[in-house]
Amino acid sequence: MAHTRLALLCFLAVGLLATHVNGEIVIRKSGSTWVRIDDDGTIRIKGSSVGRYESNGTIRKRGSSVGSIDSDGTIRRSGSSIGKIQSDGTVRKRGSSIGRIESGGTIRKRGSSWGSASNCCGSFGSKKAIAAVLVFFADDYFDR
Structure with a gap:
């Protein structure tokens, strides 16, 4: 009986962690909520849907493809490389570092705090989603 309860508690705990990890990402700027990235990749600014970050890396603005982020973090606009998001969160433009998405959620531009993101940032996938918003929105x- 004790093993069954322990197994159930472990199952519930894992379920709660999975829900938190896969929840929407909220980006705050100047202390206010600015963007939400829904679980399905929909990008909302002040509540209105403005685009989408697709699981294959395509970024859409009002339905049209505006760019992509490759699996290695290369950021492309119209097929041409314009920058990169590295796995450590460093954002590069034409090879030079311009900012960073920190694991704790702080978003930096040229060393200064630019904003913050919640429910994210430990995984490369969430950093790529945030980079998509920063670059294209x-x-x-x-x-x-």
């Missing part, structure tokens, strides 16, 4: 992160 944040006017003041990658292109400035």
Whole structure:
């Protein structure tokens, strides 16, 4: 009986952890919620759907493909490499580091705190999803 209860508790604990890891990612900027990335990859800015980060790395804005992130982290716009997200969270533009997505969720640009992300950042997959938002949806992160 004790083994059955222990097994059930372990099963429930693993289920709760899996739910937390796969939950939506919330990106905050200037202290306010700015973006949510839903479990299915839908990107919402201030509640409205503006795009999608697909499981194959394609990034869509209002339905049209605007770029992609390769499995190795190479960021592409119109097929051409424009940067990279490294597994440690370093964001590079044309080879130079411009920022970092830290494992704890802090998003940095040129060493300064730019924002934060929750329910993420330990995995390379979540860092790629955040990089997709920073590169293709944040006017003041990658292109400035």
